[in-house]
Amino acid sequence: MHQSVTSDAEPAAEPSGPPVAPPPRGRRRVPLGAALPLVGALALWQYAVLRTEPAELGGFGLLDALPAAYWAALALLTGGFWHCVRAPRRGGGWPLTYVLGLLLMERATQALVYPTPLYAWAWKHDAVVDHLLTEGRLETTGERLGDMAVYDQWPGFFAAQAALVRLTGAQDAAAYMAWWPLVSGLLLLAPLVLVYRTFTRDRRIVWTAVWLFCVANWVGQDYFSPQSLAFALYLGVIAIVLRHGARREGRVLLTALLVPLIVAIVVSHQLTPVMLGAGLAALCLTRRHRSWAPLVTLVVVFLAWNLTVSLPFLREAVPEMVRAFGDVRGNLETGYGSTPTGTGPVTVSWVARMLSGAVLLLAALGVLRRKALRNRARPLMLLAGAPLLMLVANDYGSEMIFRVLLFMLPGACFFAAAALLPRDARAEPASAGVAGAADAGSGSGGFGGAGGFGGAGRPGARRRTVAAGAALTVLTAAFVPAYAGKDRLSYFPPEEVELVRQVIDGAPRGSLVVAAHRNYPLAYASYWDVGHYWFLEDAKSHVEEVLDDPAGTLARDMSGVAPPGRAYFLLTRGQIANSEMNGMLGADELRHIERSVAASPLFERTGGNSAGVVYELRRTTGDSS
Structure with a gap:
């Protein structure tokens, strides 16, 4: 009988050849080929973190501050992983250990380098x-x-x-929110592995796909946010449905397990339930993984919540959603204030695009060349394609393209990993039929060349293996500028945090804080008692009025604050960085506004330090409290 390709058990048969004697009982040796690169990479990374000084960040963000030791650590870690994951008998937890090392270098560096949380x-x-x-x-x-x-x-x-x-x-x-990117990255590991093991027993593909996901997930949705947790729950639901959703036995228990996850997603985030619905509906198109109960449960919970608790928001949002439906070009546009400006931001933006494009191209290559795997993992293709439908629906605050990419990555990275690796006949039994035979016999399922581990001895296979490892190293290195290349506008030094905190702590109830842009720490602090207004988010015509007569225009904008509230004008380095790097106003223009306010008798300086300055609108004679 043909063995199920979705089984998680390791194949019983081993390649022909003399029997291998079992290792002697006792203390197991630590393979130096796996351990040394990991230890060396972590030591170099620790040294690099201690040598990184983020005081003056330029247009390339954290890249301006990272020493060469960091890049050496990343290259050594990637090389060790590639050696480890391809070795035929390098089992155990080494691939997982390397992925954990990658998450540390990717997601913990900023938490260790910066004294305050980002974003x-x-x-x-x-x-x-x-x-x-x-x-x-x-x-x-x-x-x-x-x-x-x-x-x-x-x-x-x-x-x-x-x-x-x-x-x-x-x-x-x-x-603790500075450590949330690392936490959210760790939360994704288990569901990702479960999803990938549903379609292959080849641990090389599983762990290379996980590695690629960590590298390609640069879009910044792992910070302290509802999206980060909702995405982990989304993957958890998908993993459970893929592995158990179509089984008749225990279906009631399965639904009971899924209900808490689905409820948590629905009450935490607006977009993720829609993405989950699209994914579950796509899975219902398949026979092996068709399960209507999770989809029906999601629809019921989603409608119940949106027609009760979130109805006030939807009443205002639905007209805009209807207007944006079908406007794919408009939904892809980033809009005013989101255009990278300057050598550093433009370069970083292109590196991020090329990283995503390379992973998607590798995924397409894996789909085309691995026929048996493509047939077996068709649900992952559907899950990767379903988010594209959202580009028709809405722009989601000019962020839809990034959210779509995030939800495409789990499926795309699986096939991208297959493109980098040759087929292993022991772990990948071919599907019945012509497609399976073709994939089994071609021996050219990836950059690695010949099928199986034995292909390393064929002419050219070693070169293809080195090329695939080099490609993985380049993709891993590209993550750093894509993820941390805009830290100049994401990092707020302690002086900036302290200045804003002084303003908020000293502001009476009913006060108003006016700033150029919301990109500064505590920008929403005490928002239930203190108002916030950012003039760069107004129409360009009003921004031009501010530039023509800064003090007079801002004074009029701030004059409606009633006693005992006070009106403050705040300008910080974070606002200047964001405005410059995203093509709004330059530093000279913002300094011109500050000089006008400073020279005006309508304002009084009440605070300032190396990270910014704050002015208070003077009260008129009739405003005494």
């Missing part, structure tokens, strides 16, 4: 957690909190973080 959006989410901790309840309408009320309508992630803050006794979520 203005992470600080925004910290403010939402603080709102739950301070107010102790959710807001069901936008009348009080404006646009921020939407977070209270999808509170799953924030409620969980508020509970974690209370449980750990931390002052706030900022105490």
Whole structure:
């Protein structure tokens, strides 16, 4: 009887040849070929972290500060992984250990180098957690909190973080959110491995696909955010459905296990349930993995939530969603304020695009050349293609293209790994039929050349193996500029955090903080008591008015604050960096605005340091409190 290709058991048969004596009992030796590169890479990485000084970041972000030892560590780690994952008897946990080392270098470097958490959006989410901790309840309408009320309508992630803050006794979520990228990366490992092992017993493909996913996931959705947790839950649901969803036995228990995951996704994030629905619907097109219960459960929970708790938001958002539906070109545009400007930002942007393009091209190559694997893993092709439908639906705040890429990666990286590797007949029994025979006999399933591990001895196979390893190294190195190349605008030094904190702590209830852009820490702090306004997000005509008469225009914009509230103008290095690097206003123009405010009798300087300055709008005679 033909053995099921979805079985996780290792094949019983071994290649012909003399029997191999079992290793003697006792202490097992640590293979130096696997251990030494890992130890050396981690030692170099630790040295590099200690030598990295982020005080002055340029247009290339963290790349300007990283020493050569970091790149040597990354190359050594990738080479050790490639040697380890291809070795025929290098089993055990070595591939996993190398992937963990990669996650450390990728996701923990910034947490160790920077003394404060990255990303203005992470600080925004910290403010939402603080709102739950301070107010102790959710807001069901936008009348009080404006646009921020939407977070209270999808509170799953924030409620969980508020509970974690209370449980750990931390002052706030900022105490640990710098480490969230590493945490979210670790959360993805188990579901990724389960998904890949559903379609292959070749551990080389499994772990190379996991490695490629870690490398290709540069889009920055792993920071302290609902998306990061929702994506891990999404992969968990997909993994369970792929492995057990179509089995009749235990289907009730399976659905009961999926319900908590689906509910957590629905109450935490707006987009992920839609992506999950598209993925589950795609799986229903297959016979082996068809399971209607998870899809029906998702639809019921999704409708129940959106027609009750999140209905206030949807009433305002649906007209815009209808307008954007079908406008693929508009949904792909990034819009004003998102155009990289300058040598560093432009270069980094192109490296990121080429990294994504290379992985997708490798995936296409793997699909074309590995016929048996393509037939067996057709559900992964469907899962990779389903997110593309969202490009028709909405622009998602000019971020849809990045979200689509994120949800395509699990399937794409599987076939990209297959393109880099030759076929192993022992771990990949060919599917019945012509397609399977073709894949088994061709021996050219990847860069590695000949099929199986024995192909390394054929002419040219060694060169192809080296070429595949070099390609993997280049892709791994490209992750660094794609992921950390914009740290000049993502990093906020302690002086900037302290300056903003002084403004927020000293602002009476009903105050207003005006800034050029929201890219600074604590930009949403106390948003339930203090208003925030960023003039670069207005129409270009109003920005031009600010440039023509900075002090007069800003004073008019800030004049509506009623006592005891106060109005503050804040300019920080984070705002300047974001404005310059994204093609809004240059540093000279922003400094011109600051000089006008400083010289105006309408404003009074109330604070400042090396990271920024703050001015308060003077009260008129009739405004005394």
